[in-house]
Amino acid sequence: MIHRTEPVCQTPQWQQSLAKAITSLEGLCQHLQIAPSELPFSWEAGQQFPMRVPVNYADLIEKNNPSDPLLLQILPSFQELNHDPAFQIDPVGDLSHHPVPGVIHKYNGRALIITTGACAIHCRYCFRRHFPYAESVAKRQQWLESLTYLQGHQEVNEVILSGGDPLSLSDQALQKLLSDLAEIGHLKRLRIHTRMPSVLPERITPEFLALLTGSRLSPVMVVHINHPRELSESARQALKAIKQTGTLLLNQSVLLRGVNDRSDTLVELSEALFQSDVLPYYLHLLDRVQGAAHFDVSRARALDLHTQVLANLPGFLVPRLVMEQKGAASKLAVIR
Numbered sequence: 001m002i003h004r005t006e007p008v009c010q011t012p013q014w015q016q017s018l019a020k021a022i023t024s025l026e027g028l029c030q031h032l033q034i035a036p037s038e039l040p041f042s043w044e045a046g047q048q049f050p051m052r053v054p055v056n057y058a059d060l061i062e063k064n065n066p067s068d069p070l071l072l073q074i075l076p077s078f079q080e081l082n083h084d085p086a087f088q089i090d091p092v093g094d095l096s097h098h099p100v101p102g103v104i105h106k107y108n109g110r111a112l113i114i115t116t117g118a119c120a121i122h123c124r125y126c127f128r129r130h131f132p133y134a135e136s137v138a139k140r141q142q143w144l145e146s147l148t149y150l151q152g153h154q155e156v157n158e159v160i161l162s163g164g165d166p167l168s169l170s171d172q173a174l175q176k177l178l179s180d181l182a183e184i185g186h187l188k189r190l191r192i193h194t195r196m197p198s199v200l201p202e203r204i205t206p207e208f209l210a211l212l213t214g215s216r217l218s219p220v221m222v223v224h225i226n227h228p229r230e231l232s233e234s235a236r237q238a239l240k241a242i243k244q245t246g247t248l249l250l251n252q253s254v255l256l257r258g259v260n261d262r263s264d265t266l267v268e269l270s271e272a273l274f275q276s277d278v279l280p281y282y283l284h285l286l287d288r289v290q291g292a293a294h295f296d297v298s299r300a301r302a303l304d305l306h307t308q309v310l311a312n313l314p315g316f317l318v319p320r321l322v323m324e325q326k327g328a329a330s331k332l333a334v335i336r
Contacts, residue, residue, distance in 0.1 A: 012170075014203040018120055022053040031055070032071070033063045039075060040066075046076035049129050049291065052122040057199045060229055069227050069259040073123055079294035080124065089130040091287045093326035101135070102146040107330055110158040110191075113146055115177070118168035121199045125254060125295045127287035133164065143177060151184050158189040159217075167196040171207040182216050190217035197223050198230045201238040212245040219247040222281065226253045226260050228272040236276045243277035250281035253319065255302055256295045263308035270309070270317040280319035285334060287324055303336055 022028050025043075028051070029036050053074045062068040090096075097106040105111040117133025119126075150156055159181055166174070181187060196203040212219045221242060225231060243249050251273050253260065260266060270280045283306065286296050297305075306321045322331040 012205065014200055014205065015170075017054060017056065017200060017202060018168075020055055021120070022055065022058055023051055025051075028053065028058065028075075031058050032061055032065075034066065038066050040077045040079065042076050042078040042081060045078065045080040045291070048080070049076065049122060049124070049126075051076050052119070054120050054200045056201065056232075056234070057121055057230075060232055067258070069256075069265075070229060072258050073125070073226065073256070074121060076124065077294065080291040082293060083290075084293045087288045087290045087293050089290050091127055091289045091326075092324045094128070094131065096326075100145050100149045102143065103149050104162075105149075105153070105156075109155060110160060111150060111153065111156045112160040112162050113166075113177075114163060115161050115166040116164040116168050119163065119165045120168065120196060120203070123195075125256060125286060125289070125292040127289045128164075129289060129291060143180065147180055147184065150181075150187070154186050157186060158191060159187055160191040160193060162193045165194050165196060166192055167194045167203050167208070171205060171211065174208070175211055178211055178215050178217070187217060189220060190215060191220040191222060193222045193224070195224045197238040197242065198225050198232070198235040201232070201234040204238040204241055209241060209245050212242065212247050219245070220250065221247050222250045222252055223278060224253070225251050225269070225273065225278075226256060227265065228268045231272045231276055239276045239278055249278040251278045251319070252282035252284060253280075254284045254286055254295075255297045255305070256286065257297050259295070261297050261301065261305065263305050263312065266305060266309050267312050270313055270319070274317055280317055282331070283319040283321050285321070285323040299334060302334060306334075 022031060025036055025041050029039070051074065057070070061070045065071070093106070094104050097104055099105055102114050103111055104114065114133070150159060178190065181190065223239070239249060253269065255261060260269065266283070273280055285299065285302055286292060288296070302321060310318050321334040323334050324331050
């Protein structure tokens with residue numbers, strides 16, 4: 001008698017790594033060889049918005065350095081508890097442009113799908129840190145409503161996958177979503193916003209790369225890298241693999257106090273991005289979300305930094321300095 005063995009569905013390596021992400025102060029301090037008393041950690045801030053750091057990313061943080069710019073992006077800090085009325089729960093007006101679950105439609109010609117509330121990493125300045133994902137995400141059983149909305153809006157020719165991080169979805173779930181989107185005839189472009197290539201490079205699987213080449217929609221990926229040290233060798237390889245699929249690769253950074261608010265850091269970042277086949281696209285002023293005031297860089301300081309970057313790089317490597325404003329028809333250029 002022949003005994004047939006059922007195939008074992010092995011959890012992908014990137015999902016295994018994600019499950020091992022650091023979520024406690026003790027785990028982070030042990031990894032960084034630093035005493036908890038040396039960090040401005042706030043348990044309350046961590047309760048409000050939990051810490052989540054992939055080990056890949058934690059490996060890039062300098063050991064025993066409480067001021068490391070990568071550490072500052074992920075550490076729940078007592079500064080998050082300072083209340084400033086200028087910093088809001090919905091700083092960019094997402095909730096007022098939310099026609100059906102899963103869709104944000106603010107700008108002409110393009111609409112955004114909130115694919116998931118999950119992220120590989122929890123950035124402390126995240127403008128959606130208070131977003132009501134439980135009520136608003138286009139869960140798989142709700143995609144029909146999102147797709148129906150897009151079908152009914154012929155003026156939309158670009159769909160943006162966001163979140164959370166859309167690459168938190170499995171390749172199988174993404175394949176289904178991309179297949180459904182490709183059937184909407186008036187859509188031309190697929191844009192994916194993600195942190196994954198830099199914070200969890202192993203997420204860029206051969207199966208995912210095949211999805212980018214297999215759709216009729218022209219693919220654009222906007223990665224989010226704030227500091228040159230986030231471009232590890234693994235991240236560079238992942239980005240180059242994405243580029244080889246014919247995907248247009250762009251980067252957007254957020255200007256963050258203590259992280260990248262130096263012209264030499266921004267110049268180094270643009271150079272490192274270009275070496276990784278990514279074009280610098282946007283340098284954002286901080287979205288004024290509640291809990292992130294300590295990251296704010298003034299408009300005047302941002303303009304000075306941008307001028308210094310312009311003086312040290314060719315124009316195609318200089319990201320546009322922009323801000324988002326509730327009710328505006330697009331992102332706004334920051335000028336004097």
